[in-house]
Structure formats: structure tokens, C-alpha cells
Amino acid sequence: MSIITVSRGTFSGGNNLAECLAKKLGYKALSREILVEAAERYGISESDLSNAIMAKPAIEERLSLKIDRIRYLSFIQATLCDHVKDDNVVYYGHAGHLLLKNVCRVIKVKVIAPMELRVTFAMERMKLSQEEAISYIRRMDKYRQKWTKFLYGVDWNDPSLYDLVLSLKEISIQTACNMISIMTEAPEFQLTEESKRAIADLAIESRIKAKLASDSKTRNYFLKIEAKDGNVKISGRVRNINDENTIREIVRDIPGIKTIDCSCIQYYPNS
CATH class of the missing domain: 3.30.300 (GMP Synthetase; Chain A, domain 3)
Structure with a gap:
């Protein structure tokens, strides 16, 4: 049994891959659910929580905004830890590979896709023109890179942050799903007593941060x-x-x- 995090760019197929994995493996698939639960648990609105994480940092408010973001991230991390402590989870929400970065044996996956495929997805789902879709994807990717650097001090595109980087240019969602499913059977990704204790300690740390932050x-x-x-x-x-x-x-x-x-x-x- 394993914990899987799926990171992806806007309209890169990560949502479909996470849902495919959850269905194939019988795991829980979590994304927005963590935001909703964290907002309810700590008495803030989901929109405030989401906006604080995703808003573009302005120079004049960098310090105050960072304090708010760290506070809200502690709410998300505490809620996520409560779900992953029993493993069998696919998380494809905010920066799971970084929120759980100190926990070994988590399968950290990044999904990439060619721009033309992403544009097609965006046009279909958001009813955008091709030009609007390209602009939207580029803008969201830029935001994602900026807040990852701003909050975690790392480059979101750095492949060393992941165990597996999958391109959907030549393979299907189903093939990618099958590849990751095989990884869940590898001894390197089986949760040990040591990794379970690490999750328990991370849960304690995140609960303390969340309680102090609230x-x-x-x-x-x-x-x-x-x-x-x-x-x-x-x-x-x-x-x-x-x-x-x-x-x-x-x-x-x-x-x-x-x-x-x-x-x-x-x-x-x-x-």
C-alpha cells in the first residue's frame, strides 16, 4: 500500500491520471476535498484559503502575504496528514510532493503534456478560443512557478523533486496509470514502521503549526x-x-x- 502525489500543470491530464489510479488501485483520490475540509476545520472560507495560496505575490505585501500563506498551508498540511496516515491515497491538490517532502516512500509523480494537447483540453472544458486557452495556460503555469518558489524556495520544474516524470505526448493516461500501479508494488514504496512514524510526527508538527496559526x-x-x-x-x-x-x-x-x-x-x- 502506498501514498501517491500527482503534480501537474494546468490541463496536463493530472486529474484524469489521479482518478484512473484511484479507480484501479482502490485508493482515495483527494484534491479540492482537502481545501474544503481544512476551511471547515479552521473556520475560514474555502475561497479565502484558495486565494491566499494561489494569489500572485505583490512586492509591497510580500511579508504579510507570506505569513498568511504559511498559516493557511499549515491548515492544508494538517488536514492532508490526517488522510495519508493510513496510506492508500492519491493526492493531486496543492504541492503534495512538497507538503510531504520529508516522508520517505511516497511516490511523487509529475505529469507533463504538449501544449497542443493542453490547449485542446482547455478549449473543450472552458469554452475558450485557442488564443485564450494558450494565454490562460501560460498565465497559470507562471503563477504556479512563482508561488512554489515564493513558498518553498524550489523550482517547480526541477525533476529531482519527483520519483517519476511522465510525458503524455506518446503514452496514454491508462498506460501512465499502469506504470505507476507497478511502482506501488515495489519494496521501495511500501510504508515501513519508520515511514509511518515519520507521517505521525509530520501530522503532529502540522497540527501544532495550524493551532498556533489560528x-x-x-x-x-x-x-x-x-x-x-x-x-x-x-x-x-x-x-x-x-x-x-x-x-x-x-x-x-x-x-x-x-x-x-x-x-x-x-x-x-x-x-
Whole structure:
């Protein structure tokens, strides 16, 4: 049993491939569902969550926008971790290969397709002219590259981020689906106890980030969260050293936490 992430450009066939995999393997296929659940769980609108992730960063609001995006990403990551902990999932939503980048044995796939095929898909589904379809695809690809660099500091097109890059120029969705299905049987992609613990720790880290990000007393702090076998270390800078106690109080009831080591440094913004 495996976890699969499918990354794709706009109208590159990734949605169809994910659905094909889910049907063939009997896995859950997740994309927008994670956004909807995260929005409901953390009390924000789905449109606000989606817009914060996808909006083009403006220079004058880069810092505030990045804080909002990191906050919202913690909501998405926490929700995604709850679904993948039992494996048997195909995720083709926002940056799954990066949200789960520290979890080994996840099959990270990228799908690419020739522009003419993508344009045909866009014209059919969005009722666009050829010129409008080309413009739309190029604009969305540019946005995707920019926010991946902005949020994660990586090039979305870097093949080293993936285990498999598939071009639909010469192969069908079904053939691509069959190829990935074979990979799920390989020992390299079977979840081990170690990888399950890594997922559990990532789930704890993401829940802590989400809870701190949703609390007005801690939402603007950049804190480093590390979990190892349920033992949590929190570090970073706080305005008041007493905020360490506030942080512990906010996160102490999160399931899976065994111990909390909160070692923060006070900073003086007006000095």
C-alpha cells in the first residue's frame, strides 16, 4: 500500500491520471476535498484559503502575504496528514510532493503534456478560443512557478523533486496509470514502521503549526516545530518570554504529543 502525489500543470491530464489510479488501485483520490475540509476545520472560507495560496505575490505585501500563506498551508498540511496516515491515497491538490517532502516512500509523480494537447483540453472544458486557452495556460503555469518558489524556495520544474516524470505526448493516461500501479508494488514504496512514524510526527508538527496559526496570540510568530516519536521541540523568537507558557498551553492537548520542549528567545521589536 502506498501514498501517491500527482503534480501537474494546468490541463496536463493530472486529474484524469489521479482518478484512473484511484479507480484501479482502490485508493482515495483527494484534491479540492482537502481545501474544503481544512476551511471547515479552521473556520475560514474555502475561497479565502484558495486565494491566499494561489494569489500572485505583490512586492509591497510580500511579508504579510507570506505569513498568511504559511498559516493557511499549515491548515492544508494538517488536514492532508490526517488522510495519508493510513496510506492508500492519491493526492493531486496543492504541492503534495512538497507538503510531504520529508516522508520517505511516497511516490511523487509529475505529469507533463504538449501544449497542443493542453490547449485542446482547455478549449473543450472552458469554452475558450485557442488564443485564450494558450494565454490562460501560460498565465497559470507562471503563477504556479512563482508561488512554489515564493513558498518553498524550489523550482517547480526541477525533476529531482519527483520519483517519476511522465510525458503524455506518446503514452496514454491508462498506460501512465499502469506504470505507476507497478511502482506501488515495489519494496521501495511500501510504508515501513519508520515511514509511518515519520507521517505521525509530520501530522503532529502540522497540527501544532495550524493551532498556533489560528490563535491570535501566536499567529504571527515564525516558530520552528520538530517532532520525533511524539517528542516536540519548539524554538524561535517571541515578544515576551512568558509566551512560552502560552504556546505550551495552546498545543498541549494535541493528540500524539508526549513531551514539549519550548525554548524560545525574546526579541525587542523597538530596540
